[in-house]
Amino acid sequence: MTETNSNVQPLNDRSAEELAAFLTEQRAAYEALKGKDLTLDLTRGKPAPAQLDLSDALLDLPTGAKDEAGVDTRNYGGLEGIREIREMFAELLWVEPEQVVAGGNSSLVMMREVLVDLWLKGAVDGVRPWSAEEKVTFICPVPGYDRHFTLLDWFGIDTVTVAMNEDGPDMDAVETLVADDPSIKGIWIVPTYANPSGSIVTQEVAARLTAMPTAAPDFKIFWDNAYAFHHLTEEEAKSADILTLAAASGNPHRPIMFASTSKITYAGAGVAFLAGSVETVKWYVSHLGKGAIGPDKLNQLRHAQFFGSPQGVRDHMVKHREIIAPKFAEVERVLDQRLGGLDVATWTRPTGGYFVSLDVLDGTASRVVQLAKEAGIALTPAGASFPGGKDPRDRNIRLAPTFPELPAVSEAMDAVATCVLLAAAESLASR
């Protein structure tokens, strides 16, 4: 959204002299910034140490090693994960336990496995392996998550972008794309507090996604619900109920949902989940069983004991919010104060998730990131939120304020603002 501040004159409205003076000011500010010798990092969506500390009771768990079914979690077996953690997350994700697989420490790895299975064997509702298709294309709402794009690229899967709006992907564009082109096999969506826009896919958009006619019979929605419980305000967004909608639409196998505790407990040592139709789960587990014996059930038991109940997960997330919400507020405060009214940038005001998406003047994002780097502030590379790392307007920058301490967030954002202003002044002055 665009900021307005009646006391400030938009840069674009200023005379050449005013702009030149502004540019000189910003150059001075930037030189001052460089003189501070900062080393700050806003690159990746990593939990802060204080967030990880919230789960340190895990270090003394589990108590005992048997799950509720009496299975010794130290030993082999149990491809689909232990019952109690599947039940817990089934309730949280609004599905049945039979629709959930609890895996290892990474939902990204589960996504890769699903792509491998689709590639080599074909979908549960497919007619042939995707590798046997002439071309496979995914729709990527942008800005989006760079790791999704990297994985698609690794498989040689083409991408086509649509806009990620506040209520989800631009459905008119999506429906048009999938209607006639059978090479379009999937869409990758972070539905709740999207990375990086913070968008929330509404129930209405989800209903269109599940119901739309697709030329590919085995079209898949990769529903990466990484931030389902990661609220920044007391008004907690509810994820669209994609699996129920899909079943109701007669396309029960279309969505495959992913989630994890990576940003609930430990980013490196959590538990990941896959959910889908019962048939999808059977399909996944049957392929998984060809090259795996079972996940780390002991870590699943550790997590089940730590949370105690689905409500335990929700309660735990409130503690995260208390730590990170002030950091997001600080991002907003600095951006409002430094950039408000100048018409040189817009930014999201997420109510959850891990990111703020900052759009600067067209053609200046790379310059901002470069300026920041030279001043000691690491930002995600410009374009990272687009397939191939190429933002056609070179304007989007993903900000990840969770990891640094609050004073560092202030300092880094102040620096970012300086870089945004300098790049904007440079750009406008050279017109």
Place this chain on the structure above:
Amino acid sequence: MTETNSNVQPLNDRSAEELAAFLTEQRAAYEALKGKDLTLDLTRGKPAPAQLDLSDALLDLPTGAKDEAGVDTRNYGGLEGIREIREMFAELLWVEPEQVVAGGNSSLVMMREVLVDLWLKGAVDGVRPWSAEEKVTFICPVPGYDRHFTLLDWFGIDTVTVAMNEDGPDMDAVETLVADDPSIKGIWIVPTYANPSGSIVTQEVAARLTAMPTAAPDFKIFWDNAYAFHHLTEEEAKSADILTLAAASGNPHRPIMFASTSKITYAGAGVAFLAGSVETVKWYVSHLGKGAIGPDKLNQLRHAQFFGSPQGVRDHMVKHREIIAPKFAEVERVLDQRLGGLDVATWTRPTGGYFVSLDVLDGTASRVVQLAKEAGIALTPAGASFPGGKDPRDRNIRLAPTFPELPAVSEAMDAVATCVLLAAAESLASR
């Protein structure tokens, strides 16, 4: 090896009347066995609960969450695993830390990943992805490990078998196969205390494997050293030093080594390792990074603290030996006592590993497994040690005595002997 007992007349030397009488005896013995209503399981190579208990100090580890490099193992990152566990297992596997990747809880999963990478991208020394080859074939020494065969089959990789001798695969056969046929891309070997024969690949055989000319430039040795430290006697076999041999032969990228702590600490919650040339490790990690952020480093730290040193691993294995060696001795005692001198079976006397390989009369293995099943004793399906589950001579049965308690091993083996004798008597009497 064949058992001899001068007091016993081989079945084959007996008259028709004597055989008929023997068959009647065995039928009675089998009926008595069924009357016992046993429920016993010798199917899979699983550690016994008492073995898992040896590692229960893990349940209270790690102390702290930072590794020696100061990295917070609770957070994201570190694709190749934490330094101290890589160093520890590098020393145990006789390689440099740069040659080792520490992963998740399963070496089988790492093998699958390597196959995916070879399939989709090609080898570090390859010219094209294996999926672009007209045909890909693996040499499978038999008897071998069923999960290897299952995985090959899943990829549509053909198999050709060679004998697994006491010193490793039949190298004359292997050398002939690889010399002319470029479709032969690999061989899968459990080099130390092979599954199920207990064979130990000698340094000489390993040298031939690494030095032999292969028509395929990217021929791979999948060196699954699952039992490298799993000695059953005080005389501990040393694994052949495959990576040094390969480097010396000018084929440094040919072997890829796999190992894990699955049968050292917890079968479900251990740490797996991949080792190879530095280039192989880079190749693997670069592909891994397209769909993974990092392994469970916290569990790696837990293991590093638990072992303390490479010697800690070796010392720990002595405790396993004390638990399982008596079970293997019991298998041998029962087989010697019940089958010795009758010329109806041969069996291995492993000095390490998890299995005894029992060869019964040709054509009777399936019958033995069926008889055992009907008497309540679960055995690995006959043929499981061969690709496609098809033992051309229907004679091999894999026995896994580690999981049951010692009295159950005695009872189960006594039952197996009864089934072997009945099946042999049936077979000989019907000639």
